[in-house]
Amino acid sequence: MVAESELNTGLLLFIPYRALENRVFAALAEAGFDDFTPAQARVMQRIGPNGTRLTELAEQAQVTKQTAGFLVDQLERAGYVRRMPDPTDKRARLVCLAERALAAQPVAGAVVAEVEKEWEAHLGKRRMSQLRQALTLLREITDPYA
Amino acid sequence: MVAESELNTGLLLFIPYRALENRVFAALAEAGFDDFTPAQARVMQRIGPNGTRLTELAEQAQVTKQTAGFLVDQLERAGYVRRMPDPTDKRARLVCLAERALAAQPVAGAVVAEVEKEWEAHLGKRRMSQLRQALTLLREITDPYA
DNA sequence: CCAATTTAGTCAGCGGCTCTGACCATCGTC
DNA sequence: GACGATGGTCAGAGCCGCTGACTAAATTGG
Numbered sequence: 001m002v003a004e005s006e007l008n009t010g011l012l013l014f015i016p017y018r019a020l021e022n023r024v025f026a027a028l029a030e031a032g033f034d035d036f037t038p039a040q041a042r043v044m045q046r047i048g049p050n051g052t053r054l055t056e057l058a059e060q061a062q063v064t065k066q067t068a069g070f071l072v073d074q075l076e077r078a079g080y081v082r083r084m085p086d087p088t089d090k091r092a093r094l095v096c097l098a099e100r101a102l103a104a105q106p107v108a109g110a111v112v113a114e115v116e117k118e119w120e121a122h123l124g125k126r127r128m129s130q131l132r133q134a135l136t137l138l139r140e141i142t143d144p145y146a
Numbered sequence: 147m148v149a150e151s152e153l154n155t156g157l158l159l160f161i162p163y164r165a166l167e168n169r170v171f172a173a174l175a176e177a178g179f180d181d182f183t184p185a186q187a188r189v190m191q192r193i194g195p196n197g198t199r200l201t202e203l204a205e206q207a208q209v210t211k212q213t214a215g216f217l218v219d220q221l222e223r224a225g226y227v228r229r230m231p232d233p234t235d236k237r238a239r240l241v242c243l244a245e246r247a248l249a250a251q252p253v254a255g256a257v258v259a260e261v262e263k264e265w266e267a268h269l270g271k272r273r274m275s276q277l278r279q280a281l282t283l284l285r286e287i288t289d290p291y292a
Numbered sequence: 293c294c295a296a297t298t299t300a301g302t303c304a305g306c307g308g309c310t311c312t313g314a315c316c317a318t319c320g321t322c
Numbered sequence: 323g324a325c326g327a328t329g330g331t332c333a334g335a336g337c338c339g340c341t342g343a344c345t346a347a348a349t350t351g352g
Binding site for chain 2: 013128
């Protein structure tokens, strides 16, 4: 039996999450993408390739639509997203990734890959794979939008 | 449509973390502990059995000492913590859990146990154990205060 | 022993995040 | 076409977290 920390699982999940977020954020800032915040990034992360409605973004990020709107306003002003009319619903608008976000994506992707590689080096291929598998399964009962 | 296996690990970690935090928070609120916020809880969680200095709390929660002080002020006013003089350093004060926090702990502990049990039921004993093991290992390279 | 530096903590001010409540426009349905 | 539901905005408030400037006590080095 391997000795396990007595820390509650929540904290165990949160610690590497924050470590990864910090790394990505720092790398983006260094690459010149220093004009957005973590809260904005958490919304931007949920935008689909064909655009996503504000209400849907709000639900997935678990904030109110007002908050999501506030964040999208700033992202739009900074050139990361664009609002397009939704052709299927005149009330709605689709939030789409704009040029600046598309430029940032490869940078973010590279850092995520780098950190995941470090984790795999520390855990070993097998345990890293098990970790991802367990988390993916867990998502089924913890993600209301899975 | 994004394949599950390609969802970045950060989001995979965050989703269950937030689910757990939400559950604990809701249960505490229902039990009458509705007068504190998640930010306050994240600080309170780090207080050791013999009290912890404000500066140390700030480091571990990764906020400035000003922010930690602000949160402790509110926790103190709500009766969750007390400030005691540190006998070994007249500049410092030890933040200790007070009566109300001690009353809340069993409630929080019960919910955490309940949620972990649900997760174990979904993943199976083996995978749940592997998950905790992997996360504990990961902490070695992601927690600056391990 | 005293001056300089470091460390613990506070005060003041600012901006960012998120909420509630109220509101308007459009959609879908009957 | 009336009505409830849905997509979104506006206004106001409070909480969170930061920087900068400060006091007091501890530590270090001559």
